[in-house]
Amino acid sequence: xxxxxxxxxxLGGVLLLPPALAAAPTTTAPGASDKDILTAELRHKSYPxxxxxxxxxxxxxxxxxxxxxxxDSSAYQVAKRGPLKIEVDSTxxxxxxxxxxxxxxxxxxxxxxxxxxxxxxxxxFKSSSSAWRWSAGGAMRGKLGGHTILIIDQNNNxxxxxxxxDAMIVGKGEAASFLSRVINLKGELYDFEISPNGTQVTATPxxxxxGMLNMTEEYTVNGNLVAxxxxxxxxxxxxxxxxxxxxxxxxxYSLESGYATRGKTETVRIxxxxxxxxxxxxxxxxxxxxxSPVRIEFDYEKDGEYVTVQPDVVFYGAANEEYHTFTPNAKxxxxxxxxxxxxxxxxxxxxxxx
Numbered sequence: 001x002x003x004x005x006x007x008x009x010x011l012g013g014v015l016l017l018p019p020a021l022a023a024a025p026t027t028t029a030p031g032a033s034d035k036d037i038l039t040a041e042l043r044h045k046s047y048p049x050x051x052x053x054x055x056x057x058x059x060x061x062x063x064x065x066x067x068x069x070x071x072d073s074s075a076y077q078v079a080k081r082g083p084l085k086i087e088v089d090s091t092x093x094x095x096x097x098x099x100x101x102x103x104x105x106x107x108x109x110x111x112x113x114x115x116x117x118x119x120x121x122x123x124x125f126k127s128s129s130s131a132w133r134w135s136a137g138g139a140m141r142g143k144l145g146g147h148t149i150l151i152i153d154q155n156n157n158x159x160x161x162x163x164x165x166d167a168m169i170v171g172k173g174e175a176a177s178f179l180s181r182v183i184n185l186k187g188e189l190y191d192f193e194i195s196p197n198g199t200q201v202t203a204t205p206x207x208x209x210x211g212m213l214n215m216t217e218e219y220t221v222n223g224n225l226v227a228x229x230x231x232x233x234x235x236x237x238x239x240x241x242x243x244x245x246x247x248x249x250x251x252x253y254s255l256e257s258g259y260a261t262r263g264k265t266e267t268v269r270i271x272x273x274x275x276x277x278x279x280x281x282x283x284x285x286x287x288x289x290x291x292s293p294v295r296i297e298f299d300y301e302k303d304g305e306y307v308t309v310q311p312d313v314v315f316y317g318a319a320n321e322e323y324h325t326f327t328p329n330a331k332x333x334x335x336x337x338x339x340x341x342x343x344x345x346x347x348x349x350x351x352x353x354x
Contacts, residue, residue, distance in 0.1 A: 036205075037202065037203065037204050037205070038144055038145045038185075038190065038202070038203040039200070039201065039202050039203075040142045040143060040144040040145075040149070040200075040201050041142055041199060041200060042140040042141055042142035042149070042151065042194075042198055042199055042200070042201060043140065043141060043142060043199070044120040044121065044122070044138055044139070044140055044141075044198075045122075045138055045139060045140075045141045046106070046108050046120070046122030046137060046138040047122065047137060047138055047139065048106045048122075048137070050106075050124060050137060051174050052139075052152065052167075052169070052174050052175070052176060053174055053175040053176065053226055053227050053259045054152065054154055054167050054176050055154075055167060055176060055177060055178055055227070055229040055236075055256050055257040056154060056165075056167075056178070056256070056257065057135065057154065058135060058154055058155050058156050059126070059133040059134070059135045060133060060134055060135065060156045061131050061132075061133050062078055062080075062086065062125070062131065062132040062133060062134055063078070064077060064078055064079070065077050065078055066078060066088075066109065066123065066134065067158070068109065068121055068158035069157065069158045069159060075092075076088060076089050076090065076091075076092050076109050077089040077094070077096070078132075079096060080132065083127070083129075084101060084102055084103075084127060085099065085100070085101045086099070086100050086125065086132055087099050088100065088107060088109075090107055090108065090109050090110060091109075091110050091111060092109070092110075092111045100125045102127070103126060103127055104124065104125050104126035104127060105124075105125055106122060106123060106124045106125065106137045107122070107123060107125075107137075108120055108121065108122045108123070108137075108138070109121045109122075109123060113197060120138070121136075121138065121153075121158065122136070122137035122138030123135070123136065123137050124136070124137035134156070135156060136152055136153040136154065136156055138152075139151060139152045139169075140160055140198035140199065142201070144170075144185070144201060144203060145185050145203065147170060147171050147185055147186070148169075148170075148171060148172070149168065149169070149170055149171075149201070150168065150169040150176070151166060151167075151168050151179065151194060151198050151201075152166060152167040152168070152169075152176060153166055153198075154166045154167040154176075154178075154179075159196045159197070159198075160179075160194055160195075160196065160197065160198030161179075161194050161195065161196045161198070162179060163178075163179050163180065163181050163234040164178050164179065164180075164231065164233065164234050164236065165178065165179065166178070166179035167179060168180065168183075169238075170183050170184065170185065171185075171186075173226075173238075173241070174226075175226050175227035175229075175238050175240065175259060176227075176229075176238065177229050177231075177236040177237050177238040178229065178231055178236035178256070179194075179236070180192060180234065180235050180236040180237065181193075181234040181235060182206055182235050182248075182249050183203065184237065184246055184247055184248070185203070187247055188205075188247075189205075189206035189210060189247055189248075189249065190203035190204060190205060190206055191203065191204045191205075191206050206249070208249050208250070209249070209250040209282035209283070210247050210248065210249055210250055210282065210283075211247075211248065211249075211250045211280040211281055211282055211283060211284050211285065211286060212245035212246065212247055212248070212280070212284070212285035212286070213230065213237070213239055213245060213246055213248050213253070213278070213280050213285075213286050213288075214239075214242065214243075214244070214245035214246075214285060214286065214287040214288070215228045215230070215239045215240070215255075215287075215288045215290070216228070216239065216240060216241060216242050216243050216245075217243045217244070217245075217287065218287055218288070218289055218290075218291075219288075219290055219291040220291060220292070221260050221262075221291060221292075222262060223260055223261050223262030223263070223266070224260065224261050224262070225240045225241065225258070225259075225260050226240060226241075226259045226260060226261055227240050227257065227258050227259040228240040228255065228258045228270075229255070229256045229257045229258065230248075230253040230254065230255055230256060230278060231253060231254060231256045232249075232251040232252055232253045232254070233251070235248065235249055235251060235253075236256070240258070245285055245287070248280055249280075250280055250281055250282040250283075251280060252277045252278065252279045252280070253277070253278040253279075253280060254272060254275070254277055254278065255270070255271075255272050255275050255278065255321055256271075256272065257269070257270060257271055258270030258271070258321070265327065265328050266326075266327065266328065267325075267326070267327045268323050268324070268325065268326050268327075269323070269324055269325040270317075270321055270322065270323055270324075271321070271322050271324065272321065272322065273314075273316055273317075273320055273321050273322025274316065274320035274321075274322070275290070275319050275320045275321045275322075276319070276320070288319060289318055289319060290317050290318050290319035290321055291317050291318055291319075292317065292318065293318060294315055294316065294317050294318075294323065295315075295316050296313050296314070296315055296316075296335065297313065297314045297316065298310055298312070298313040298314070299312070334348060334349070334350055335348060335349060335350065336348045
């Protein structure tokens with residue numbers, strides 16, 4: 001007999017205290033006359049030590065070439081030399097001049113774009129038992145209105161203007177949102193445009209209706225909420241670490257991804273799961289109650305006196321957001337099962353493969 005069961009769990013991992021719901025009024029963004037139009041030039045920078053947290057990191061299987069639109073080479077050739085080595089034509093001149101060995105590595109592809117300007121694109125590689133895969137290993141970086149901005153080709157197509165698909169970081173931090181048509185610079189909203197090659201950006205004062213979104217103040221964790229990425233069409237923001245809320249365009253958002261840490265080694269990733277829409281109304285604040293308590297959904301089979309719990313468990317938070325990919329060792333937080341009558345611990349343990 002196979003059943004589905006839900007259990008409120010006492011977790012000894014990342015998630016602890018229960019959040020609550022709240023709401024408070026706020027004001028709309030200032031008019032266009034109060035702000036200046038901003039422009040900036042961005043340059044490519046490689047990041048061999050990749051510490052960024054992306055909302056939807058993409059790894060593309062390596063074939064015989066890496067195509068990059070806009071460069072003077074239609075493709076950079078790749079040759080597999082056994083299970084743990086590849087050679088790459090990093091300049092697009094038809095000769096293999098770079099090697100990646102072992103479990104992975106990084107290098108920079110170089111050439112000239114269609115206008116004859118110097119062209120660079122950093123690539124990360126990783127190998128598995130079945131294939132090599134690659135992902136963007138750099139970003140277009142610069143200063144916009146005095147604030148650092150990074151644009152990452154998250155979908156690996158060589159272009160930097162795929163709104164809602166590529167990734168961006170505005171200001172400090174290592175957690176990115178999706179590339180957004182509206183950005184928040186120190187509390188003020190701007191329409192944002194970027195050229196396909198990522199070298200030119202323009203920010204124009206946003207004049208639409210705004211509200212405040214707060215997903216930090218009432219999300220209590222025994223650790224650090226690094227990313228809480230929301231999206232509405234081509235609008236996207238990382239609203240983590242804003243305890244007083246963040247000004248965003250009035251719209252209906254969904255939670256796309258999240259990431260929390262504790263100490264130097266414990267991490268957990270978050271996705272929408274069964275979480276409902278988040279409506280931010282004009283001139284109002286939306287505060288979201290999410291996090292713990294966390295419930296566990298799993299299947300089990302009963303055979304006489306024996307009960308077998310299946311390992312494919314799912315962890316849902318207070319707003320039905322889903323927690324997954326626990327580290328270290330892909331193990332869940334500690335689960336304690338107690339006798340309902342006496343309160344004594346019956347058994348405890350952790351699920352693997354989470």
